[in-house]
Amino acid sequence: MIRLILGDLIDNLRIWLGAALIAAVAAVVGAIVASDIQTATQVGGTAGLALYGISGTVILFSAVTSVVVLGSITNLAVALHQRSYALWQLVGLGPQQVRRVVKAQLALMALIGGAAGCAAAVPLLRPLFAFCFANVPQLRDITPAFSPVAVGAVIAYVLVTVLLGGSRGARRAAQIPAIQALREPEAPTKGMSTTRWLTGAALFLILVSIVVSLPGAEPEKAATSLMLIGPLTAGLLSALSPVFMVALLRRWTAVLPLPLPGWWHLARQAAAHHASQSTAVIIPLVMAVSLVGCLYASQGTAPGGDTFSIGGVVLLLGGPILLSLTGATVTLFMAGRQRDREVALLLVSGGTTATIVAAVVSEAVIYVTTAVLLAVPTVLATGLVGAWALDVPPVFGLGAVSTVVVASLVLITTAAVVPALLALRKNTVRTLAAE
Structure with missing residues (x-):
């Protein structure tokens, strides 16, 4: 053994x-x-x-x-x-x-x-x-x-x-x-397990209790509660991901204006087919975006407005964001052997280097865009709920969100393109024979 x-x-x-x-x-x-x-x-x-x-x-x-x-x-x-x-x-x-x-x-x-x-x-x-x-x-x-x-x-x-x-x-x-x-x-991908349903239900109830407790709360306590909405919602989405992730990937990538080039269809099919890999990339990105956005959105409800120093942000979110972005990036590194096989199959099917690289870049864009579609509504809801509960102008922290999104796009694109370029240099026959 x-x-x-x-x-x-x-x-x-x-x-x-x-x-x-x-x-x-x-x-x-x-x-x-x-x-x-x-x-x-x-x-x-x-x-x-x-x-x-x-x-x-x-x-x-x-x-x-x-x-x-x-x-x-x-x-x-x-x-x-x-x-x-x-x-x-x-x-x-x-x-x-x-x-x-x-x-x-x-x-x-x-x-x-x-x-x-x-x-x-x-x-x-x-x-x-x-x-x-x-x-x-x-x-x-x-x-x-x-x-x-x-x-x-x-x-x-x-x-x-x-x-x-x-x-x-x-x-x-x-x-x-x-x-x-x-x-x-x-x-x-199998359906939802009992543990996932129970976890999702528990996180949903916690989120509801946080929102219900906000009206009449002191601004400092309300800001602390609002900061929790982002990570708890990301956890909820992670627990429920087998229910919606594949359907979401297929549907939003299909509503773009037609006709679309072949490499886009390759990318969307790959993202939907490899459900475990896609979820392991997307959910950590959702966590990173939600953490930053909800932190700044919640801070807008506190006295004095947005007063976080860089050191304070690093202390509170540096570790979780590092873990989230590293997790999303390492996922693509781990799936390198799978990428080798896919590139070899595309080459023997007549695909060109340009088509393969374009498909891989599009796949990275699909991952990041899906994360944004899931995380930004949470950030906006946090700002609106805080404004409603405390009767203050809403703050959404979209500047910080944009920074994380751009960093995520750069990291994920690099992590997807580099293995593809390395796979293009390998012997196609040996790669397929190894499978």
């Missing part, structure tokens, strides 16, 4: 390195939060209370983001292995053995990524504190603490989150019929 786990990790190194990288980024974010809490405990007093308050907000943002992004990435890693799992079943492994192997692989990547992330966070903590608290006299001279106990807690958090996020994928790997997995490059 150990030889099987390690052999598959080596054979599919690109996929598992991507999963480990996301685990490492999640550990960096967790280390910052853990350091805030430990430092607050040590310094005490007013400074400690301030750090506790800040860390509470960061914990919520980071926890929701970690669960959503790590869940998407780990499920994608399992989905990209469907053919391998089918072969394992054909040579005699039972469903429970397959599930145990998958969980062992996920746990190993979580431990490696968690340890690497904590090691990377240690030299970053002091300059990060200095930058974020430069304008806060009580906090700018504090030396952040990060003990071995905190390191263990962060690694344990990453491990539990990865295993929980990948549990659905592990079940799919064990349950899918071997012949079906061998026929399809990616297993068909």
